[in-house]
Amino acid sequence: MPDRTDIPLTFGQRVRRARERAGLSRPVLAGLVDRSTDWVKSIENGSIGMPRLPMLLRLGEVLGVDDLADLTGERRISSTTYGKTAHADLPLVKRALATYQLAPRDEEPEPLDTLMARVRRAWRMWHRADEAGTTGHRSRIAQLLPDLLADTRYAVKTYEGPERRRALVAQAQAYHLAQLFLSFQPAPDLVMLTGDRAMAAAQDADSPKAIAAAAWYMNHVYRDAGEATEARVELVEAASGLLRRDQDPEDLARWGLLQLAAALSFARIGRHGQAWRYWDRADHAAERLGDDYAHPWLIFGRGIVHAYKLTMHNDLTRPGEALDAAASLDLSTVPSATRRSYHLIEAARAYGRQGEAVAAVHLLRKAWEESPETVQYNNHARSALPDLVRSAPPVVREDARRLALEVGVPV
Template sequence: MPDRTDNQGGSRLTFAQRARLARDRAGLTRPVVAGLVGRSSDWVKSIENGLIGMPRLPMLLRLAHIYGVDPADLIGDERLATASYTKAIHGDLPAIKNALTTYRLRPADRTPESAEVLGARVRQAWKLWHSKGDHRSRIATLLPDLLADTEHSSRTLDGADRRRALVAQGQAYHLAQLFLSFQPAPELVVLTGDRAMTAAQDADSPRAIAAAAWYMNHVYRDANEAAEARVDLAEQAAALLSQDDQDDLARWGLLQLAVALSFAKVGRAGDAWRYWDRANDAARRLGPDYAHPWLVFGQGIVDGYALTMFNDLMQPGKALEVAEALDLDAIPSATRRSYHLIETARAHGMQDEGVAAVALLQKAFRESPETIQYNVYTRMALPELVKTGPRMVREDAQHLAQGLGVPV
């Protein structure tokens, strides 16, 4: 929601006007919103008419998530300083942007790297992304050359070698998209998603197309695109897979999970759990010890995203039931483990349980510092906990916020 003015002379919109506009743009009725936040339709109406003031942060987060907007855009200039909610900027963002927007043409006589070498480099980059520590910083040093080399090889090689190079190129763009996520560069996130899908289609690889569809679904959800558009893309990609081997079945299950997450975000619980069941069935067929080497699909991920779905459906109690049973050791990715810890903290936050929320955010930080540093919930919740939590919570939240560079 970039437009911060109304249509009558550019005056600032009130919170009530922003809330109404966001709901209209999301295509949701007042009763639907009321059901998602556990309030009455009259409460939503009173918010939009200015009869009730701006709610506290947990409810603001719920409304912003339901409407698919940045909470800072929903808040505007009222009461809360939007600087607290500004997305983090990685120091290597300019270098990655330059790599994506500047053509570095390789000499025609330069020997392209083989598809096998490119594949090995991409696999190493994925290992760095999923391992403990500052994963964004590690892959940022690799991405510019990796992007340039995969592009050169995909233009220069022929036949099957070119198709394999295109597959590697698509994965390089996936890594770039992940690096860019939750930073103020939405146009680059869309660009990398589109380029990855183009490379996958040029490679004529159903598996690469499936992976690109998974990541494009994240783009669509963040942009608040209609659920039907996201579902259609995932189902088209899933239809290309045979499910005859582990890799195909894992990608098919991942796309069922993409649809489930899309429906959960817009409150369509029945459809969401129907597709989650399909993903869960795929994970069970793959076995308890299976996890895709870089997409990380497996039983742990399916269980972890159930937590997110309950949060999105505004059922934090059920989310915490999932968290109680969740085996983080079954998820071979520090970034994903950290994310699921943050989601558990979000569930506690929705229930105003600040002590538990801060403790889990601290644990998420130890697991993967750059995952929590760029997480939107974290950057919004910590300032509120510093201001309103019990003393012990305020001190811990203050310390964590300082370590993450979050303004409070």
């Protein structure tokens, strides 16, 4: 008798299919959604029914599923619609990415030194601490991006030879900033678009340094989209091979960053040995650069490498090691408020998994004080706060509720 193809898959069968496509074992998926392996098994065999929306969103995020209908089999429910918040300036950035200057401009292009200085200033604004009463880092960058994108495009179109290649490097960095602005918003197609445009500009510039930076950001795109780990690591290895890490400290920093990208990719799918092998390479590169070194806009250095150890333990579902890493987290050498905030959220994630709600609420508040918009657009923070409001001990429950309201998460 031929197989029936008209019988709809159950929710559990859809979860299993998505898990296998993402290359995750049941224990790894269980750890990533803060549940037991038996819970995942029960979901997949139908012993447990479909969970509530917060857990659906978490499953969709971990499995790389944007449309929850791929799991539920019901009407289209976009996880980005429910799980991610759109910045007020998202339409402004969308319009800038879709605007093409077809008519010739009369003025001369901006001097390249001036253009590069504007790009460096934009990166400083992205990493700067959010002061009380000021706009956040995404809001600041959104106001700069339309002109920056337009002016780098015009410079690329107008300059020739080495000057054009410099303009292409500036353009790639502008697209990196656009990608960062768009991340964790309901615009996954634009995140992919900006990553691809940055890589194309870096390749046209024939700049190994620019290609390495683009590979770092593309690795994040692929990892969040659930693309095959092997493809991501191949990209890292290819870009790493272009760099002269034994001759140029700048190349060494970017080489180390790419090793870190591979480590994070392997950790995401539970491959311990490969993850830590690449992490060791990144740490060795950072050690060679010196304990106080931090790249001015990629922020690579020992502080970042050691902070990402916490994320790896979280993804590898090693709760004891994650707590140890959280307890020893030292962000004093990380010159970026957005990065410090992210790693504080990761520490909250580690404590939350162990039922340490008091510590989790405290760390999320610290992350908010470092960079409110980082917390506002972080999937873990947004999903964790409603649970903390419901289940945290009374001593911090009101603190969790106030923070959730500030972040804009319904509770």
